[in-house]
Amino acid sequence: MASQAAHGTVDLASPLEIVLRDGAADSARIETRSTDGLAPRHALPYWRDGVLRRMELLDAPAHANASGPQRFHARLIHVAGPGADLVQHISDAVSARRDRQRIRRDGCDDVSISLLASARPTRLVHRGDHVLRGGDVFVTDYAQPMEILRPRHHDISLICSRQRLEQALGGDVSLLAGRRLPRRGLAMLLGSHLRLLSAQMQWLTPPQRAAAVRAAVDMALAGLQTEMGLHPHDERMATGGLHHAALLAIHRECHDPQLAPERVAALVGCSRATLYRVFAAQGGSVAAAIWSTRIERAHALLTGGQMAHLQIAEIAHRCGFADPPTFNRMFKRRYGMTPLEARDLHKTIL
Structure with missing residues (x-):
């Protein structure tokens, strides 16, 4: 019996392998694992032996040998990206540990840099005793013992090679084990990016998935550097992470007419001067990115059909333009036609 995957089928008899390699820079393959379609008594053993092989299950949950509505449900989507893997895991309650014997053996x-997308409080014993809550971004190190007691949960993880992290951060990463990033700046934006990516990754092309995974890794590394005061060994990666995070912040906040570079810098947790340098290194500016994002959103709303009932002035306001004449002038400069002409042209094409 096989599970459905976005590209081909996956043999349920074969264990899931997460092997980090450089891979093609423009490709990211995807596979899906699920307990759907398995007999209730086979669901948990399959998940234990085929997916959670790095961990040892502790006391079996109450539904381990049950049938009917109490059966064990779990689903995993694995994207093998360039230099890092992205794993989305949705599962019923399960508790597991990784001890030194297992570490030596495998x-x-x-x-792993993970977002606990949703769950009741989760206990992680990993260089200390931690309580994780939905929305937390945290670090786990598979070279160190850990124990995790999870209720039903949904998490999204970036799994990076130790060598890459140490090269990027310029030192030993073992002290990061169990570390929870503060809920602000880059960590919060990384969480938003991971949620969006996990929701859309099955619909993206392999090159698009690869680009999105690279962006997530850069943001994660920049977040670790910024929030934890680590010296970046790879300045290009740090700059790329801040740039991706700033663009995400602009996309989220461009509806605000008061959005300015100072606000973007505060959202990603860096100084305005640093933000200016980051955008200059990419050949652009913060202000231009704000205006471009607003114009592109307005164009999408004008030509998408769903907002056909709205006046053009209302669309301009929703996209952060307080002054309609300025909106009309900038729109025409970008698209070679007025907003009204763009809307009428779209109606003609349809």
Whole structure:
């Protein structure tokens, strides 16, 4: 019996392998694992042996051997990206540990930066005793023992090679184990990016998935550097992470007419001067990115059909333009026609 995958089928008898490699820079393959279609008594053993092989299950949950509505449900989507893997895991309650014997046996020393997208409080014992809540971004180190007690949960993880992290951060990453990033700046934006990526990744092309995973890794590394005061060994990666995070912040906040570079810098947790340098390194400016995002959103709303009932002035306001004449002038400069002409042209094409 096989589970459905976005590209081909996956043999449920074969264990899930997460092997980090450089891979093609413009490709990211995807596979899906699920307990759907399995007999109730086979669901948990399959998940234990085929998916959670790095961990040892603790006391079996109450539904382990049950049938009917109490059966164990879980689903995993794995994207093998360039230099990092993205894993989305939705599962019923499960508790597991990784001890030193297992670490010596499998030799895995990857590091995971994870978003607990939704769950009741989750206990993580990993260089200390931690309580995680929905929305937390945290770090786990597979080279160190851990124990995690999870209720039903949904998490999204970037799994990076230890070598890559140490190269990017310029030092030993073992002290990051169990670390929870503060809910602000880059960590919060990284969480938003991971949620969006997990929701859309099955609909993206392989090159699009690869670009999105690279952006997530850059943001994660920049977040670790910024929030934890680590010296970046790879300045290009730090700059790329801040740039991706700033663009995400602009996309989220461009409806605000008061959005300015100072506000964007505060959202990503850096100084205005640093933000200016980051955008200059990419050949652009913060102000231009704000205006461009607003114009592109307005164009999408004008030509998308769903907002046909709205006046053009209302669309301009929703996209952060307080002055309609300025909106009309900038729109025409960008698209070579007025907003009204763009809307009418779209109606003609339809």
